[in-house]
Amino acid sequence: MTIRVRIAPSPTGSPHVGTAYMGLFNLAFARHHNGLFVLRVEDTDQGRSRPEYESGIFRALQWMGIQWDEGPDIGGPFGPYRQSERTVIYREHIRILIDKGKAYRCFCTADRLAEMRKLQHQNKLPEGYDGRCRNLSEAEIENHLQNNDPFVIRLRVPDEGTCVINDRLRSEIRYEYNQIDDQILMKSDGYPTYHLANVIDDHLMRITHVIRGEEWVPSTPKHVLLYQSFGWEIPEFIHLPLLLNPDGSKLSKRKNPTSIDYYRDAGFLPEALLNYLGLMSYSRPDQEEKFTLDDFVSDFDIDRVSLGGSIFDLKKLRWLNARYLRENYTPDQLWLKFTGWRINPEFLSRMIPMMQNRLHTLGDFIPACSFLLATDVSYDTALLTGHDKDPGEIAEMLQTVIFQLETLTDWIPGNLQTALELVAAFWELPIRDVTSVLFVAISGMTVAPPLYESMALLGRDMTRRRIMDSIDRLGSVGRKKMKKLEERWDMWNSVRHQTNGEGNQP
RNA sequence: GGUCCCAUCGUCUAGUGGCCUAGGACGCUGGCCUCUCACGCCGGUAACACGGGUUCGACCCCCGUUGGGACCGCCA
Numbered sequence: 295m296t297i298r299v300r301i302a303p304s305p306t307g308s309p310h311v312g313t314a315y316m317g318l319f320n321l322a323f324a325r326h327h328n329g330l331f332v333l334r335v336e337d338t339d340q341g342r343s344r345p346e347y348e349s350g351i352f353r354a355l356q357w358m359g360i361q362w363d364e365g366p367d368i369g370g371p372f373g374p375y376r377q378s379e380r381t382v383i384y385r386e387h388i389r390i391l392i393d394k395g396k397a398y399r400c401f402c403t404a405d406r407l408a409e410m411r412k413l414q415h416q417n418k419l420p421e422g423y424d425g426r427c428r429n430l431s432e433a434e435i436e437n438h439l440q441n442n443d444p445f446v447i448r449l450r451v452p453d454e455g456t457c458v459i460n461d462r463l464r465s466e467i468r469y470e471y472n473q474i475d476d477q478i479l480m481k482s483d484g485y486p487t488y489h490l491a492n493v494i495d496d497h498l499m500r501i502t503h504v505i506r507g508e509e510w511v512p513s514t515p516k517h518v519l520l521y522q523s524f525g526w527e528i529p530e531f532i533h534l535p536l537l538l539n540p541d542g543s544k545l546s547k548r549k550n551p552t553s554i555d556y557y558r559d560a561g562f563l564p565e566a567l568l569n570y571l572g573l574m575s576y577s578r579p580d581q582e583e584k585f586t587l588d589d590f591v592s593d594f595d596i597d598r599v600s601l602g603g604s605i606f607d608l609k610k611l612r613w614l615n616a617r618y619l620r621e622n623y624t625p626d627q628l629w630l631k632f633t634g635w636r637i638n639p640e641f642l643s644r645m646i647p648m649m650q651n652r653l654h655t656l657g658d659f660i661p662a663c664s665f666l667l668a669t670d671v672s673y674d675t676a677l678l679t680g681h682d683k684d685p686g687e688i689a690e691m692l693q694t695v696i697f698q699l700e701t702l703t704d705w706i707p708g709n710l711q712t713a714l715e716l717v718a719a720f721w722e723l724p725i726r727d728v729t730s731v732l733f734v735a736i737s738g739m740t741v742a743p744p745l746y747e748s749m750a751l752l753g754r755d756m757t758r759r760r761i762m763d764s765i766d767r768l769g770s771v772g773r774k775k776m777k778k779l780e781e782r783w784d785m786w787n788s789v790r791h792q793t794n795g796e797g798n799q800p
Numbered sequence: 801g802g803u804c805c806c807a808u809c810g811u812c813u814a815g816u817g818g819c820c821u822a823g824g825a826c827g828c829u830g831g832c833c834u835c836u837c838a839c840g841c842c843g844g845u846a847a848c849a850c851g852g853g854u855u856c857g858a859c860c861c862c863c864g865u866u867g868g869g870a871c872c873g874c875c876a
Contacts, residue, residue, distance in 0.1 A: 304876045339875055404874070411873090420802050421872060446874050464805070473803060481874040488876045512804060512871040535806080535869095542868060570812095573825090577813055583825060600813075603869070607811050610826045620839070 297329030299503050301362075302492065304336045305347035308553035308755060309354030311606070312507065312537050312545060315571045317360040319534060320505050322572075322587075322594040324363075332499055333365035335376045336492070338485045343378070344703065354554035358564045359587055364499075372499040377491050384486040387494050387524070388447055388479060396523040397479055399445045400427040401438045422475035423448065447480040449489075449516060449523075457515035462532040463601060469515040477516045489513060493520040496529060505532045505596070508603075509544070532596060535575045536603040545606055547758070556755035557611075560669045561635060565622075566615040573614075574604040584617055636667055644751055648743045663743055666751055671738035671760060675767040678734050688731055689768040690779055691721055692761050695732065697783055699761075705754045707746035714746075720786055735764035 299320040303313045324331040333355075337343035352367060364370025374380055391397035400423075402410075407423070414421045428450065430438075438445065452471045459467040479490040486494075496504060511533050521528045537545040545552055551560075557567050565586070572590050573583060576599050582589075623631065632638075645663050653659060665671050679685050698713045714732065718725040733742050736749060736757065749757045765771060771779065 302876085306876075336876065342875075400874095407874085415801085418801055444874095461805095467804070469803075475872075478874055483874075485874090487874070492876090507870095508805065509870055510876095533805085538869085540811085544870070573812060575812090577824095581814065581824060583812090601806060603806080604813090605811060607826070610812065613826055616839095 295502065297324060297327045297502050298332060298500050299324050299329065299505055300332035300334050300499065300501050302334045302336045303351050304339065305344060305351060306339060306342040307347060308555055309351045310552050311554055313351065314355060314358050314360060314554055315537055315574060316505065316507060316534065317355055318568060318571050321360055322591045323503065323505060323596055325591040326594040330363040333362035333375065334495060334499065335366050336488060337376060337378045338491055340483060340485060357558060358554065358568050377495065381485065384491060384494060388490065391523060392447065394523065395450065397447050397449055398428060399435060400448045401443050401445045402426055420473065425476060444482040446478045446482050448476040449479050449519065451476050451519060457518055459514050459518060459531060462530055463599060467511065474515055489516050489520065493517050497526045501529055503530045503532060505534060508533045508536050534599060535601055537574060538603045538605045540605055542605065550606060551755060551759050553755040555753065556759055559753045559756045562611065562615050563618050566618045570611045570614050575599050584614065648747045652743065665737040666748065673734060673738035677740060678731055678764055678768060685768040689765045689771050690775065691717065691728065692731065692735065692765050693771050693779060694720060694783055696758065696761055699758065705750060707750045710746040710749050735761050
């Protein structure tokens with residue numbers, strides 16, 4: 295039987311290094327065993343999925359040299375490979391589950407569920423669905439259906455018994471069914487949840503090995519139950535350890551740059567990044583630390599992965615990248631790398647209009663806008679606060695800039711301006727007080743080319759990183775303060791939306 | 801809080817009962833090379849979380865403790 299593996303990214307944001315990490319290990323496993331590697335897009339979250347995120351993920355993975363054998367863009371024998379195009383399949387299958395009594399309709403409202411959770415939390419009871427709609431009579435169901443009451447479909451998890459998961463790297467993992475929630479399989483919008491779609495697709499796409507992050511272990515019993523309910527063969531599960539922040543928590547963009555685009559824009563080479571990922575929780579038999587994808591594949595052995603999570607260490611990545619830079623390229627070849635990056639007519643010509651009026655000589659150009667071509671920017675932290683401002687307050691202000699920037703779909707100067715105006719309004723400050731800080735955070739200088747254009751050109755992930763860096767310089771925003779700030783921010787925004795009506799988002 | 805996973809230098813890791821007075825790499829650091837810097841070379845720093853077993857013998861096996869993490873959404 296051909297080995298078939300897959301990665302299943304969700305197009306809800308910037309391309310994540312974790313996706314590339316899983317991609318690398320899946321790809322290596324497939325290639326090493328002469329198998330096939332599938333890319334499937336899990337876009338069942340109608341609210342958050344966007345086509346531009348999907349193409350961004352494709353581009354980023356390809357940039358890194360992670361190439362799939364079947365996927366939405368190239369097709370394959372088991373398509374479509376985009377879950378939003380498979381809704382009919384899910385509906386057919388959920389029907390089977392309901393007929394078998396393995397799943398049931400639940401008419402509980404989101405409000406009731408929230409209330410229920412709150413109570414459970416207060417009374418320190420285990421949280422989970424209380425099963426109110428588990429045993430509705432035919433008549434009751436009929437009645438709800440007649441009324442067009444919205445409903446979801448839940449998995450009927452047995453009241454007793456043990457689920458044994460065979461994980462290749464961890465031997466047997468056991469879960470008692472009585473502590474597993476009746477998972478929602480189909481949302482009220484008719485779309486499947488991850489759990490349902492994932493199991494159906496993995497089966498239909500003939501996936502033999504599910505290689506995914508450790509974060510999925512707790513939901514695996516639900517998946518096992520689904521396979522059993524359908525009467526399907528269960529694939530082999532291989533849960534890989536997670537990529538971690540320096541503090542040991544799961545890698546997150548709040549604490550570390552996680553976007554592949556950041557690493558590209560910061561000037562890392564794709565092969566170095568890929569190589570570095572291959573060092574995470576893994577070591578080659580010969581202990582060699584620098585290797586090509588082909589090397590990696592040729593002696594790849596999934597049983598060599600170690601189980602502790604790995605902290606993503608920028609310092610070591612930089613060292614590896616430096617080795618590639620000096621060992622793998624002649625000066626001429628390196629020049630090609632520069633032009634493929636940002637030192638090319640296309641990028642530079644976009645810098646010229648914003649500089650023209652500010653030049654006394656041609657030689658003023660590069661020094662004035664070198665921050666657009668720099669990995670990092672260095673400056674005196676005091677420039678962020680001026681003479682009299684409180685570092686904590688400035689940090690919070692910058693944090694709200696990040697909140698607002700997050701909501702932008704199009705990274706263009708006009709939207710950036712609106713975003714900063716909004717932040718200024720929130721703090722009841724003149725826009726100037728916001729932009730003056732941003733100038734420093736972004737360029738490292740108090741005198742710089744136009745801010746919005748600069749941010750647009752720098753790019754979303756580089757901009758984010760620079761702002762995060764400036765917050766860190768100011769001493770960061772503590773957990774409690776962060777939570778409070780978020781609440782205040784959300785509150786202010788919801789009020790704003792009520793007064794302005796919907797659709798005024800920049 | 802409940803369930804589950806994990807545990808070797810600050811970080812990435814080697815190690816599958818004797819080869820370990822624990823090896824390599826990043827970082828940090830002393831020196832050499834040198835017009836500066838970088839590269840390169842030589843050296844240093846620093847770890848088996850703890851307590852019980854099992855065994856002639858435990859970093860390696862078992863149990864417990866501690867610590868860390870993940871998950872507990874009509875997100876994936």
